[in-house]
Amino acid sequence: MAKSALLKSSIAKKYWMALTGLFLCLFLAGHLAGNLQLLVPNNALNFNQYALFMTSNPAVKLLSYLTYISILFHAIDGILLTIQNKKARPIGYAKTDGSSSSFASRNMAVLGTIILVFIATHMVNFWAKMHFDKNMPLMTKTIEVQGNKQVFYVGTQVGQYFPVEQVAKEGEKLEQGMMPKQFVIKNKTELHYSQADVKTADLYKDLYKITLDFFKDAKYGLYFTIGYVLAMLALAFHLWHGFQSAFQSLGANSSKLTPAIKFFGKAFAIVVPLLFAIIPVILHFKK
Amino acid sequence: MSAAKNININLKIWRQKNASSKGSMETYKLDNVSTASSFLEMLDQLNEQLINEKKEPVAFDHDCREGICGMCSLYINGRAHGPDTGITTCQLHMRMFNDGDTIYIEPWRSKAFPVIKDLVVDRTAFDRIQQAGGFVSVNTSGNTIDANSIPVPKDDADKAFEAAACIGCGACVATCKNGSAMLFVGAKVSQYALLPQGKVEATNRVLNMVRQMDEEGFGNCTNTGACEIECPKGISLENIARMNREFLKASVK
Structure with missing residues (x-):
């Protein structure tokens, strides 16, 4: 009984959603630290050294597999939850008033889908090129x-x-x-x-050049930059609700703890996507 | 408070003959409603008008009409128990509305709360969750021990009391975008989990109540927090977090 409950029950799904979500927050922080190196002038060598380390170090590899699994699990669990939750109310209300919950909390599935689509295109544009492209330029x-x-x-x-x-x-x-x-x-x-x-x-491998060329592309660079910024906006809303929600799901809610968690979660939701988003903007407009 | 006056209102009410029939929103016009009357008195007035017109009155749940029994429900203008917080529908007054307003009145919408008639829904799913674990064993052999003989820290007693204030009205389910019953179950689990009397069955209680909740077809909680805003008794999300902790403890035992 106990074992099956830890996999199937509605509360267990919350735990998994929370754990994978918090792990992905750590991943975001790490990824951001890497990306910020793009803003250091003439930093091609350091950036490419970093890229090589991130694609060859065994510990990083292990973390990357954990990240792939977390993204898949978080997305699949989210889709299943959304389907079940829609079924829980077969007939909707004629009139609804959204004042009792936040926009972000009501739209986690839509925001998550936008982020998932972004991750897929992002991986095609950078990750797949870095790993598999035979014509990947060398530095x-x-x-x-x-x-x-x-x-x-x-x-x-x-x-x-x-x-x-x-x-x-x-x-x-x-x-x-x-x-x-x-x-x-x-x-x-x-x-x-x-x-x-x-x-x-x-x-x-010259990931630095690939990245700069991508956002500086004469024809599409502006669209890529706008798309990136919009995806980060979706991420910000997703984190706005998701970060503190993960702690609630894991049972960490008390009058002492929760205000601090909420404050940190909201700061994280603003700062991290904002820093992510300014990088392509600077790269695009920098001469 | 300003003096009572009479207002004319339009009503859009869900009418459904029985559980198996298909319902629809019907429009009614009701004149001379005193702003001093309660929302349920306004519905009584409407039903009087319908009976006079030889029409079927609107069925709705109500009992104590003083905010303690949990019988009245109603999703009014997109909010459980209407446009105010910390109240049940019977505590809602017509002074919250203006002359010429159109008021939407719908039943709780949840797969686990099927409509019986018009605005009346079947909330026995809550009873079954309660029966699955919402109790404590008491010695009834004639030498019953006084509950107060076991010391309870004041803080725990207060929190248990706050959780026990839940009247099982179902507003949490109705307002949750996922139709989740976790605030209700969280409150029921908490009120016992916090007290020494509840420790004996703690493990089975949370597992059984959550299992029953899932079987009834309630949705999953996504922590939107709408339930605690609409709860007439101010049950807080802390109770759901406590249930999550209790469930984890029980699951790994």
Whole structure:
């Protein structure tokens, strides 16, 4: 009895919704810390180093799987709850007055759906490119060499620079010009000697450039930026109710505790989405 | 308070012959309603008019008419127990309305509260939840112990009393966008959970009452807080949180 109750009952669903929701709040804080690095001027190297760490560190990987599971669970649980709740009132009221509850609390499912759609497009635009795109650009740096500007690929070790014209892309023919190219890229980011199959360096995927290009896109950049800001607005409303609601669901409600939770939740709901949203706005309008 | 006057109002009332028939909103005009009369007296006046016109009077629940029995219901102008807080419908007065107003009167809407007739709904789902665990075992062998012989901290006694103020009217279910009964069940669980007399059955009580609540077809709570605003007895969301804690404790036992 007790075991099945912890999975099926209406209260158990609250616990799961609350736990996954609070975990996703932690994820938001972490993600925001990463994004804010985009605002530091000329920060491509640091940002791409951070991106590499976030996609290769085993502990981060574990957290990322937890995040995927939480998003799915939170969304599926939310959809099931919404369907059940609609069924609980088969005939609606002819006249309703919304004054006894907040806009956010009444529209969590709609707000959640907007956020879910945003997450899906966001993952297609950035996450999928970072993980799976064969044409994901690699980080380059323009350095002045004896008065001439030259473009180099940047290796993950300090001081590793490889002239772009000496590097053949994956699948590209080596002998296009007079001389065969010295290096060839394999497995998306590995730099190998072209003549001997020896890896000489790892290169950075240029997530920094992808992000800037996305929001600076001449044709669609403005729409992407507006879409992003609107999604953050939905997130703000979702958190406005969701944050303090999670504590209530877990039974943490007392006259001492609740005012502090509500205050922190509302601050979190304003500050986090606002900081998320100003990043693409700045990137878009920055020359 | 300003002196009573008479107002003319329009009423839109849900009429439904019986549980199986399909109902609809009907419009009525009622003149010379004293603003000093209660909302239920206004409905009495309407029914008198309908009877005089040889029409079927409107069926609605009412009993004590002093805000303690929990019988009166009614979803008035989009709010449970009408446009005021901390009151039942019998405590609502016509001075809350203006001349020429159109007033919507609907029954509680919940799958678990089916309409019996017009504005009367079947709230026995609450009784079944109560029967599933809302009781304490008492020695009735002739040497019953006085309840006051067990010391109860004042703070707990006050909170238990506040929870026990629930009259089971169902306004929480009616006003909740999810048709959830958690404020009712939270109050009933809390009033015993806080007292030493309730500890004996605590584990089974919360599990059984929540199970019965789910079986009755009430929706899930999403913490909108509408219930505590519309509750005529001011039962707070703290009681739902306490039920959540009790449920977790009982589930892992």
